[in-house]
Amino acid sequence: MACITLLLAILHVHKALCEAIFWDTAIQLSKTMTLECVYPLMDNLTQVEWTKISGAENVNIAVYNPNHPMHIDHNYFHRVHFLNATLEFRNMSLSFYNASEADIGIYSCLFHSFPGGPWEKKIKVVQSDSFDITAPSNDCLSEEPGQNVTLSCQLPNNWPVKQVMWEKVQPHQVDVLASCNLSQRTTYTSKYLRKTWSNCSQGTQSVLIIPNATSADSGLYRCRSEASTGEQKTYVIRLIITDDGANKHFILPIAGGSVSLLLVILIIITIIFYSRRRRRQVRTPLKEPSDKQSKVATNCRSPTSPVHSTDDEKEDIYVNYPTFSRRPKPRF
Template sequence: MEAVQKDHWYFVVLIFLPFLKVQQKEPVIVHLEEGMVLNCLCPWEGNLSMVSWTKIPDKYPVAVFHPEYGMAFSHHYRERIEFLRTTPLDGSISMRNVTHQDIGLYHCSVQTFPQGPWTRTIQVEDLGEPAHISCSQVIITNTELVAEQNNNLTINCNHQHNGTVYQAVLQKMPHGQLWDLIGVCKNVDGGLVGEDYSNRGQVICADSLDVTLHLTHVIQEDAGFYRCIFSTDVGEQTVTVLLTVLVPGGFSLSVYMMYVYTGTGAAVLVLIIVIVILAVRQR
């Protein structure tokens, strides 16, 4: 019966969390790292009613603590989050087995009696990554690729440094938008760890931390800039690739190349005929 009650109150919390109006505050910046702590310590005294954590802007439920019913976690954060509970009104949590999917904006709400709720917003960032490049800036590319729609394509990012590479981050910027994270390759405790966030292809990490992205049945949305940021022992190195996807029914690369080859062959044949005619006339 007690288990049913716990499931019931957690279900009710998950239903009503998306509709809660939260007070907007300047977020606190926290560095993405293993065992990171998201502090949420209510500064006043009182009785604790409940602590809830959500990830915004979608208000995705993360964790809930209730003095009577205990703790509950969403599936993605289960066995990864721990409530610290250093004081009666401490809603702080620690997070382990972190990945780049944990980057984002988190909202903590401490419900107290009699003074009511106290909230805090925390921005988790990977401070090792460079800032986003403005769309108005000129982007210098190392490689330009052209693909026909519905074909398969492989994008290779190979670092040109002979030293030690610790991490490689693969990002994509569609035309006129900001950089999105696609995948991460890194060395952790001497082992290779790969994180694939691509919904259009497959990210493959080599032992050297070179990165490969396989795209199948290329579509127009795959076009744009791709870049690999290699973190090495002598700094960062960036490799940028521009992918152009040809519009179906319009310009065709294979037809274009056929015309080029045909035209070149015809021109050479005409030139040979002209030379032969001139040689015969001179005799």
């Protein structure tokens, strides 16, 4: 009977440990999903391994060594690929084709480096709705880019806080930025690409600092505190970083469009002005030949025309006729 009780206790502890696997990023299940894994340090990398954690065993997915060809397990051969794998293989993000519910679970991305040693990131794939819908904001903070942004979370005073966790919540994924176990005074090293800092000391509030904030840091930040009794409290802050560059990019097209419109109007006005002026210039030469033709028509007359000009009336007329000698008339 004692052996059975001990066995049940061991199974219970094992189950609890399996369920309490800490993850760095939670991803929403979709047919085409990408598990992001980028090595942030400058150590020399020797090998990277992708596995799926299934209970007490790990199922191999892919192994890459620069001295050997890429090896992908036959169960994942036509279902996964590496989008951004480079020659140094620091970016070994794993993408899925036609993922299904069978792909729900926790995945491990393990880099072997020298002299840093192993570096592991755990990613949890869950079937969930948009993460930001389940995290309504309690507060809103607006800051300018380039500043060190400080997010603060008031911790409960009525019960002792055991652990505090800061997360960035996006529609398709949740990333753990900081995790502090206040009872054991241990700090979690974030696998998130953006470097942040958080205090891990007993106090009335927890602080998350984002250095040199940019527009990419805008979004929802969740502070989760947990007591030793299991009680939990959640506080969500919406951070808005006003991007001057984005405003300029927004203003410049408007200004450019206004200038272009004004230029088009000026061109149209100029064309209309010159076209009218040209018409006037064309009409004037056409009238002059018609006047000249009318004058020529009045000055030129036919020999039989009875109309004479006043100048013709004043001209002398000379007539040639023969002269006859005068003879005396004969007398009868």
